[in-house]
Amino acid sequence: MQVKKLNEIDVRGKKVFIRADLNVPQDDAGNITEDTRIRASIPSIQYCLDNGAAVMITSHLGRPTEGTVGPDDTLAPVAVRMGQLLHRPVRLIADWVDGGFEVKPGEVVLLENCRCNVGEKKNNEALARKMAALCDIYVNDAFGTAHRAEATTHGIARFAPAACAGMLMGAEIDALSKALHDPKRPLVAIVGGSKVSSKLTILKSLADKVDQLIVGGGIANTFLLASGKRIGESLAEPELVKEAQAIIDMMKARGAEVPLPVDVVVADEVSALARANRISVDEVGPHDRILDVGPKTAAKLSEIIANAGTVVWNGPVGVFELPQFAGGTKMMASAIAHSEAFSIAGGGDTLAAIAKFHIAEDVGYISTGGGAFLEFLEGKTLPAIAALEERFTA
Ligand code: ADP
Numbered sequence: 590m591q592v593k594k595l596n597e598i599d600v601r602g603k604k605v606f607i608r609a610d611l612n613v614p615q616d617d618a619g620n621i622t623e624d625t626r627i628r629a630s631i632p633s634i635q636y637c638l639d640n641g642a643a644v645m646i647t648s649h650l651g652r653p654t655e656g657t658v659g660p661d662d663t664l665a666p667v668a669v670r671m672g673q674l675l676h677r678p679v680r681l682i683a684d685w686v687d688g689g690f691e692v693k694p695g696e697v698v699l700l701e702n703c704r705c706n707v708g709e710k711k712n713n714e715a716l717a718r719k720m721a722a723l724c725d726i727y728v729n730d731a732f733g734t735a736h737r738a739e740a741t742t743h744g745i746a747r748f749a750p751a752a753c754a755g756m757l758m759g760a761e762i763d764a765l766s767k768a769l770h771d772p773k774r775p776l777v778a779i780v781g782g783s784k785v786s787s788k789l790t791i792l793k794s795l796a797d798k799v800d801q802l803i804v805g806g807g808i809a810n811t812f813l814l815a816s817g818k819r820i821g822e823s824l825a826e827p828e829l830v831k832e833a834q835a836i837i838d839m840m841k842a843r844g845a846e847v848p849l850p851v852d853v854v855v856a857d858e859v860s861a862l863a864r865a866n867r868i869s870v871d872e873v874g875p876h877d878r879i880l881d882v883g884p885k886t887a888a889k890l891s892e893i894i895a896n897a898g899t900v901v902w903n904g905p906v907g908v909f910e911l912p913q914f915a916g917g918t919k920m921m922a923s924a925i926a927h928s929e930a931f932s933i934a935g936g937g938d939t940l941a942a943i944a945k946f947h948i949a950e951d952v953g954y955i956s957t958g959g960g961a962f963l964e965f966l967e968g969k970t971l972p973a974i975a976a977l978e979e980r981f982t983a
Pocket residue numbers: 781782783784787805806807824879880881903904905906907908909910935936937938939940
């Protein structure tokens with residue numbers, strides 16, 4: 590995978606257009622409640638400013654209707670926060686597609702929510718050409734939207750005079766490629782979360798590569814069914830038992846394995862008041878719901894993680910939001926934090942678990958992309974990265 594990187598390009602005196610992912614969560618009053626994405630966008634912007642470029646940045650925010658900028662759609666709060674982080678004012682430009690605004694070298698402006706522009710989502714060529722005409726260099730730093738071909742993530746990369754990956758995008762591509770194409774073995778993947786159906790493709794594609802495939806959460810329940818266990822009223826997808834069995838067989842044929850839980854934490858309801866019981870996986874009753882792995886299983890998984898060369902993690906192994914069912918995910922998070930293995934993690938709820946158990950510092954690489962992270966690991970070509978590859982010249 591060859592893409593030009595921002596730090597390989599001379600940006601002095603150039604007009605640089607950065608597509609960032611500044612889609613931050615906000616409260617009802619519009620206040621930003623979590624600014625990780627804005628912080629993550631700073632290195633590319635700072636690099637451009639330090640090297641004398643005139644910088645324009647845009648991003649989507651929420652799911653606006655194209656053609657209007659509603660009160661919830663504006664990047665105004667993001668401009669304020671970004672100004673604080675950059676220690677300089679960040680002007681917000683409305684109606685920017687046709688130009689008519691000025692940016693000086695060493696100056697930075699934010700271009701209003703790009704998903705408010707008509708044609709953005711459909712990757713309209715006329716729109717992409719207009720945006721490309723605003724700049725000398727197009728920089729894509731929005732890994733989180735790399736799996737979507739839109740005018741600011743794909744079309745513009747084809748028409749801008751030059752196109753490259755930003756610092757964050759470059760780091761994502763490097764870390765994920767390393768784990769996928771040249772991993773230190775054993776390569777261990779942990780796929781947890783609620784449903785097999787939402788992760789079937791990734792399970793199959795990982796089954797072809799990894800030495801151990803740890804399944805957890807609701808996903809493990811379907812695998813337990815496949816191996817003939819009773820799971821009571823646990824969340825599972827009986828219609829996917831065959832698929833689960835095929836994955837187990839695929840791994841076996843390669844001399845690899847899918848370790849299944851030997852003990853579990855059950856309750857009769859998913860609630861903060863639920864009484865949790867630790868039992869052997871063979872003791873699950875007809876009204877039990879499996880909501881976490883048990884301590885023996887967690888210890889076994891921790892050992893696998895401790896001996897791994899590379900760990901890829903997506904999805905909690907239990908309902909970690911409730912303290913009674915957080916033990917397995919917590920123990921696994923701690924094992925990842927203490928392992929010598931190069932670890933990468935991604936996924937919305939996975940990131941929440943990492944924050945909850947305070948292990949962010951100890952994970953090798955935390956991906957900012959949810960859907961994009963999974964699609965990359967599935968081996969799919971992400972359109973935004975493909976567009977940059979097409980512009981690669983040594
Ligand atoms: P991610 O966002 O990291 O990809 P998912 O969205 O696939 O993860 O899954 C996360 C959700 O799975 C969490 O809300 C968690 O409560 C739920 N979950 C985990 N284990 C179980 C289980 N045994 N039964 C039901 N839900 C579970």
